[in-house]
Amino acid sequence: MMWKVKLSFISFMFLVIFSFFFFLISMMKLLKRVGVVAEWEILGLNSCSVSMVLLFDWMSCMFMSLVMLISSLVLFYSGGYMSNDENINRFMYLVLGFVSSMMFMIMSPNLISVLLGWDGLGLVSYALVIYYQSEKSCNAGMLTAMSNRIGDVGILMSIGFMGSMGSWNFTLESEQESFETKEMILSLVIMSSMTKSAQIPFSAWLPAAMAAPTPVSALVHSSTLVTAGVYLLIRFSPFIEMVNKGQISLLLLSSLTMFMAGLGANFETDLKKIIALSTLSQLGVMMFSISLGWSELAFFHLLTHALFKALLFLCAGSVIHSSSDYQDIRMMGGLVNFMPLSVVSMNLANFALCGIPFLAGFYSKDLILENSLMSELNVVCFFLIFLSTGLTASYSFRMVFFTMTGEWNMSSSSKVSDDDEIFTHSMSGLILGSVFGGSLLMWVVFPSPTFICLTIYLKLLTLMVIVLGVFFGYMLNIMSYSDDLSSLKSKYLTYFSSSMWFLPFMSTYSLSVLFLKAGSSFQKSGDVGWFEFYGAQGSYSNFMLVSKWSQMLQDNSVKLYMMMMVLWMFGIMMLEF
Incomplete structure (x- = not known):
């Protein structure tokens, strides 16, 4: 085995061992x-102590365990996917730095130490997105970098406001602090989390980040970069419950996302x-749950979503890698005859994403929807969340x-198969997680059952919405293949919907015109x-002018004194008149 593959295998074994270790610790802490x-004081600033704090509770240890498990499989997968890359070692080190930044962010209950992991995620993600140059x-x-910098500024400003509370540890809130200060801190943290988790109006960077290699996309969209904002809001959930305005704004924006x-x-x-875009939709579900006060339920959906979303990206990477780097689904077709294992894995991940009983996504997604049916939810958000489902x-x-399905469309591809053992072994671990992970995590996170009292029609509403969604998708495909080109009749609506409501255009326009060109004009x-x-x-x-006059006065010039005398006499004469 070559050194390039050995590095991925060593990283895989290292992360698997640590994942198992942190899972055992989380079970002990949960019981x-x-x-x-663990706290180390670095320096004292006025009455505040700048310290490095690490928190090991059941939530942080369980999340770190899952992140390490998915990262280990993604790194092992990268050994085959990036095997032809000359700089694969640099790629592996970047991914390991990415995972380390996420670990640091998860363990930190202090905003100053959170900022280190937060900025580390932004910096390494930029290096990974531009990897193909x-x-x-x-x-x-x-x-991606400019959008996330808005969130970094929000964290910096919230650090400044939290200085008046005597501590930057957001798990220890101050009862004496004014409501306005807490509201300002929460507003800044919500803005930062929305930029990192790509909520409206900061959604444009998430599909653009698909320019990174597929293993990076699997890691980013499952358990690292985009989940950092959700995790931070879960930690700030006591603040959200105190400030009602933050709940209302987050509820509406997450539903629209x-x-x-x-x-x-x-x-x-x-x-x-x-x-x-499916990741963006599920991030909206998590933010929706947090805004209604169900932080543990949002964390549960965060864990289950990470399992099947990583599998979905690994299957997509296997299809793209075998299909001569095609990514357009219109150029594919009939893959079930050539890649049966990847197709089965992708179908399982899609079923878990839709919330089909009894896969991983069903336990968390269905619980959120049924809780929303029992809550005092307004009609607009209720309609949006079920329509999104x-x-x-x-x-x-x-x-x-x-x-x-359908006919074979990739005429230029000569070899499309599941022969790569590295791909299949990486996907097999996530297949088990997508099938059994939801029920296992349900028993761990919610050991006592929750009683949800609904009528039979409301109980079946989620399943009926899924069935209607499949029917709508089938009819949409029939329209796109029809002879009369009926799909072109609504071309303006199609363009508006496919362009994410013009958010990419507005983001790039504001970035290039309002900021870069304005900065250039200001500089000139x-x-x-x-x-x-x-x-x-x-x-x-x-x-220099004052210095010259001073030098002339010190030169004892007769002409200068005569001129000053004349001016002095002229001034006196003017005063007399």
Whole structure:
């Protein structure tokens, strides 16, 4: 075995061992309901102590265990997917740095130490998005980095506001602090989490980040970058319960994000972008759950979603890798005859995504929907979340319809098969997680059953919405294949839906025009213009002029004294008149 594959195998074994270790610790902490806090004071600033804090409770240890498990399988998968890359060792180190930043962010209950992991995720994600070094990758990396910088600024400002509370440890809230300060801190944290988890209006960077290699996409969309914002809000859930305004705004924006992503995925043709939009929709479900006060339920859906979403991306990577790097689903078809294992795995992941009983996604997604039926939810958000559930089934069926069934369309591909053992071994572990992970995590996170009292019609509502979504996806595909081109009759609506409500255009326009061009104009007229005239250069000219006059006075010139005498006498005469 070559060194390139050995590095991925060593990383795989290392992360699997640590994943098992942290899972055992999380079970111990969950049974005893205790946690361990390690704190090192770095310096004292006024009455505040700047310290490095690490928190090991059941939630952080369980999430770290899952992140390490998925990262180990993704790294092992990368050994085969990136085997022809000359810089595969650099790629592996970048992914390991990415995972380390996420670990640091998970363990930190202190905003200052959170910022280190938060910025580490942004920096390494930029390096991974531009890994292929094409123009498209560089544009996507710039959009990703600039969008996430907004969240970084929000974290920095919240650190400033939390300084008045005497501590940056957000798990220890101060009862004496004013309501306005807590509201401002929560608003900044919600804005930061929305940028990292790509909620409206910061959603444009998530599909653009698909320019990264597929193993990176599997890691980013399952358990690392986009889940960091959700995890931070779960930790800030006591603040959200105290400030009602944050709940209402987050509820509405998360519902709109779910609907926008589900609608856009039904018109998308890029395989990776369809899965990316499904991630965006599920992130909206998690934010929706947090806004209603169900932080543990959101965490449960975060864990189950990570299992089947990683499997979905690995299957997509296997299809793309075998199909001569095709990503357009219209150029695929009949893959069930050539890649049966990848097709079965993708179908399982799609079923879990839709919430089919009794797969991983069913236990968390169905619980969120049934709890929303019991809560005092407004009609708009109720309509949006169930419509988004139907759209999820629609685009999942559409993806299966185009890629796995029908006739063979890839005439230029000579070898499409499941022969790569590294791919199949990596997917097999996540297949078990997608099937059994939901029930196992349900027993662990919620050991006592929850009683949900609903009528038979409301109980079957979720299943009926899924069935109607599949039917809608089938009819949408029939329209796209019809002879009269009926799908072109609504071309403006199609363009609006497929372009994510023009969010990519608005994001890039505001980034290039409102910020970069405005910064260039400010630099020309300000830094090298008026600021220079009235600033350093202007002060220098004035000082030199005063210095010359002072030098002339010190030279004892008779002409100067005579001129000053004349001026003095002229001034006296003017005063007398």
